[in-house]
Amino acid sequence: MDLTETHSYKCKVNVTLRSTKPVVGCEINPFVSVRSEGPLPAPSRDYSVSYKWYREQKFCSIHHDKMATFQCVSCVKLNITRKESYHCSTKCFLNSWQAHMWRHRLKMETSTDDKQTIRKLRSCGSWPEFGSECLSNEKAVVMEEEKEWLLVSCSKNYVPKMDDLGLTLKLECVAVDFSSNTALSDLNVTLTDPVIEFPTAQPRCIVQIQCPRESSSLCSTSLNGIHFSVLSYNILSDLYTNQKYHYCPSWALVWEYRRHNLLREIIEYSADIICLQEVQSDHFENFFKPELTKEGYMVVYKKRTNEVYTGKQFVTDGCATFYRNDLFKEVAKYEIEFNKKTSPVVEALKSELRNEASIRLKKDNIALVVILGTPKYCHTYNAFPSRVCVVNAHICSDPKFPDVKLFQVVTLINELEKILQPEIPLLICGDFNSVPKSDPHTFMVTGRLEYSDSVDPYGVYQHLKLDHQFSLASAYASFGLAVGKQERHLGKFNLKTREPILTFFSPRFSKTLDYIFFTECFLIVNSLELEGVLELLDNKDLAAGLPSPLWSSDHIALMATFRMLPKNHPATARKQADPS
Ligand SMILES: [Zn+2]
Ligand SMILES: [Zn+2]
Structure with missing residues (x-):
């Protein structure tokens, strides 16, 4: 491929979300713009933007094929590796408690943090349920340092589901020349805050002037x-x-x-x-x-x-x-x-x-x-x-x-x-x-x-x-x-x-x-x-x-x-x- 030509089509993808906090059931509609890098002209050939939405994955630290629904809060506060704090159920957590507890002790003994603060953190609690969807497609999981990501959509817009509740979403965008299927831009990565639940409605009632109506239907x-x-x-x-x-x-x-x-x-x-x-x-x-x-x-x-x-x-x-x-x-x-x-x-x-x-x-x-x-x-x-x-x-x-x-x-x-x-x-x-x-x-x-x-x-x-x-x-x-x-x-x-x-x-x-x-x-x-x-x-x-x-x-x-x-x-x- 002609290097100068590749260079002249180099462009940059910008992504803006009107809010970084997704809500279950409410479509995320990112604003995406593509412009040429530097003083070079805008791409003149046909291109499209490819989109990939991922959801953060959490697996049980004992049963590696099961989704985590429980997290040890003490682990979080003690800065123990996140992956080791996840469990598929409270039962799983309690069953592994003897072994798990040693991690807390080890961390407390080696930690340079204030000992009194650490002592306060001994009690374990739970985080909200993450949802229990099983891993459906192993190839769609991307490992990235501490985090694992599950591909959830290849469309521009994404509607968060109940399974996304409490989890971070990631949008990856790249401009692609679809005639040669080559990337025209670097990968743009946008992370959201954890997905929140749709608020519960506050009902308002009809107040009658007189005695109750003869018919209940409005x-x-x-x-x-x-x-x-x-x-x-x-x-x-x-x-x-x-x-x-x-x-x-x-x-x-x-x-x-x-x-x-x-x-x-x-x-x-x-x-x-x-x-x-x-x-x-x-x-x-x-x-x-x-x-x-x-x-x-x-x-x-x-x-x-x-x-x-x-x-x-x-x-x-x-x-x-x-x-x-x-x-x-x-x-x-x-x-x-x-x-x-x-x-x-x-x-x-x-x-x-x-x-x-x-x-x-x-x-x-x-x-x-x-x-x-x-x-x-x-x-x-x-x-x-x-x-x-x-x-x-x-x-x-x-x-x-x-x-x-x-x-x-x-x-x-x-x-x-x-x-x-x-x-x-x-x-x-x-x-x-x-x-x-x-x-x-x-x-x-x-x-x-x-x-x-x-x-x-x-x-x-x-x-x-x-x-x-x-x-x-x-x-x-x-x-x-x-x-x-x-x-x-x-x-x-x-x-x-x-x-x-x-x-x-x-x-x-x-x-x-x-x-x-x-x-x-x-x-x-x-x-x-x-x-x-x-x-x-x-x-x-x-x-x-x-x-x-x-x-x-x-x-x-x-x-x-x-x-x-x-x-x-x-x-x-x-x-x-x-x-x-
Ligand atoms: Zn723990
Ligand atoms: Zn488990």
Whole structure:
């Protein structure tokens, strides 16, 4: 082979792991780059990178063909050769104790370490079980000084198994010219920390307002109306997790971990309608859509209007609304892009303000509206056709733009007035980025806004239609008013606003920004009756801040259960007579 040619193709492989601590079940997706060494040009011929994942092997010091499941802690503390500390079982360890003990004595007599420290170490303990997989392929084992390695995968990505728990993984990469099958780079070796277990979930329960429901199923239909549940959750797009969350260990910030934990949490709630915000467009397509389809959901998705380049592709985040396909069918869908709705307001302003006001109002936020109908088979049991309009919104987050937040919320309501027949009940879920008693919140729940001292540099407020007839209530505030003496839950509500103390939590501030609004009007054909809400979390539950290993977003999930009642139902009539 021509030496100069070999030299000119020499390159270097770089491997970066977003976290060095692998978690069982969470894919490790290394970032791998190949570049030419020194001033020479990048390799021009075809090459590929070969990957080999290894798991650290531990064998019994007595039975060399058996995996170790036990380690003598005294050996570790006495710095006795690691291999001699491993045993296949506690029985094996005890059987060999007479011989084993002499190693401790010998080490203590010859050791230069502090004798008292050594005396303290006499008791022996155990380490966690390593897993009991037998050695399947002897040729795949690589000996390396003290450590032995078992080849576990030849793919770029690796999902740690329970057998990997507590063990170190090793990734070897090399750039290979696949036409001649020769290495183009030195071997790159990356070691991980020992693999850790996936944390155990902390369940959250539904707290009922009234006596226990007649039916135990959350998505049942009966003569007493249709019971269903709605979840609203801003899941924190991976686009926004760079460097801000120093209080969260890096392994719990990696998307491959967060998506796993978020999906587990979302599935656990088993909601009939799921409104997610900040769903990144690529993560929607390659993860949430397929995973929740498997769980029996249909989905509509709308992404924000400005995309960003991640180095691989253009992505953005958006709102995804999932609904159970055995309970609902899509009747109609509408997408609202707030930056396309600015013209009437901007044109009403003085001409010299229009340019700047237009730039200020044109934020890329969106809302997704879907009208769901219950399928025909329900009608035979209920004798009333049921429709519900589900809105999933994510309002502008920048605190410098309160006027833009109000513009977007008012525009949303204006659009719904155009779209909706008055008899269809509404559910408006989402991250409103507005605290209780702020202008957008007041406008939603009171149906009007008369006075505001908010920042409004271009006089936008006076050109908005600041009233609506939807008769909306916030589910959590309604619950907060209704719970009475259930102290444990009331402690997580703000006693003035009756809204949750927080739905967003960082070490700098905690706020309530998310809501589930619903039509609380008993004069329309089908009304919604709030039955319960998912219990809240407070500072004590959330430790240092969100996200955390346990909770994988900076927001908490909100969920409410409802009963949809026909107009002539006795419960509806009773409520009309006594609206308290
Ligand atoms: Zn020992
Ligand atoms: Zn043994």
